[in-house]
Amino acid sequence: MNTTAKSGRVLVLGAGYGGLMAALRAADTAAVTLVDPSSDFTERVRGHELAAGGTRITHELAPLLRRKGVTHVAARATGIDLDSRTVRTDDGAEHPYDRLVYALGSRTRDPGGHDGRVFTPETATYLHKRLADGPGRLVVVGGGLTGIETAAELAERSGWRVGLTTAGEVGPSLSGKGRAHVRDVLGRLGVDLREGAEVTPADADTDVVVWTASMSPATELASRAGLTLGADGRIVVDEYLRSVSHPDVYAAGDAAAAWSPDAGALRMACATALPAGTRAGRNAAAELSGGRARPLRYRYQLQCLSLGRHDGLVQRVRGDDSPTDLVVRGRLAATVKEQIVLSTVRVLRMAAR
Ligand SMILES: Cc1cc2nc3c(=O)[nH]c(=O)nc-3n(C[C@H](O)[C@H](O)[C@H](O)COP(=O)(O)OP(=O)(O)OC[C@H]3O[C@@H](n4cnc5c(N)ncnc54)[C@H](O)[C@@H]3O)c2cc1C
Missing domain, CATH: 3.50.50.60 (FAD/NAD(P)-binding domain)
Structure with a gap:
């Protein structure tokens, strides 16, 4: 457990590549709560291996979170109140934050025609x-x-x-x-x-x-809360991964329209979610401890x-x-x-x- 004093509360939504990395990085200096209904991290990039061979593609979250003192809330986020800076979860709880990191990922666009095949x-x-x-x-x-x-x-x-x-x-x-x-x-x-x-x-x-x-970003909660989304449905962020409409909200991973000068607009990928999660987590925590936010640099x-x-x-x-x-x-x-x-x-x- 990290025993140094923590500055401020960072709430991270989603324990995929982007959110888990953001939580772990923010926890160096901030008190971090991570919201995800699952008690496991899922290696989504191995989904085809699971389909073909039943390969185990999950890792327990608890051992990953313990040393940095990250609190896991095993619930689904159901609403964000940007004015009162709180997130509601489906277990009826409300979670206050000083900085929010939105990393709810994406899902395959619904093709319709659900006939069991x-x-x-x-x-x-x-x-x-x-x-x-x-x-x-x-x-x-x-x-x-x-x-x-x-x-x-x-x-x-x-x-x-x-x-x-x-x-x-x-x-x-x-x-x-x-x-x-x-x-x-x-x-x-x-x-x-x-x-x-x-x-x-x-x-x-x-x-x-x-x-x-085609993948669809999981930004329904962001949209309902009033965060600015781009034409592709992702959260529009600046070079620090901060929402352009609500600067106390950061976004990373497939839900964010992240970009960097060398790469341009980043595509949805684990390869981009990890560095964006790192930067979003560090920046959210830095702001609360009087540190300096840094822009995302990615090639x-x-x-x-x-x-x-x-x-x-x-x-x-x-x-x-x-x-x-x-x-x-x-x-x-x-x-x-x-x-x-x-x-x-x-x-x-x-x-x-
Ligand atoms: C079969 C397959 C192969 C892939 N291969 C590659 C590859 O080789 N290289 C590569 O770079 N990318 C690959 N990708 C893409 C990559 O998996 C995604 O881009 C990456 O997972 C995005 O990370 P993320 O953290 O944004 O979201 P995710 O990994 O999707 O994580 C989102 C998290 O949010 C949680 N969540 C969702 N809704 C809520 C809610 N309401 N409240 C709380 N938590 C919630 C979910 O439980 C999940 O844990 C592949 C994808 C697939 C499907």
């Missing part, structure tokens, strides 16, 4: 159970990085016949070389790849649909994806996330990707010390 990365546990009833035919919809990883993992491990359907081309953020490798590996894994085909869940003539097309370096357990792609990108021709493929790339995923939990454990 449609799953998303958020329902990976149920998908895993459903696949155990198989084998049958499934289609992953969405050719972004999440859709590619999901299709490859399921094709390799589930025993189902897997298709991947996407409105544009597969892996639009990748270089030509990177995309060619993805097509190659998906072909080798027997994935029926359809590019340039826009579908709804109802169109998909298959036993299971795994919808991965992209790599896009990494797993293509099943034995292949992958590491795509070198420029600071603004645009792809270069430099790629690493195959088993080495799979190892690099796994090490990067492991390092995210390692970084959180280090911050917890």
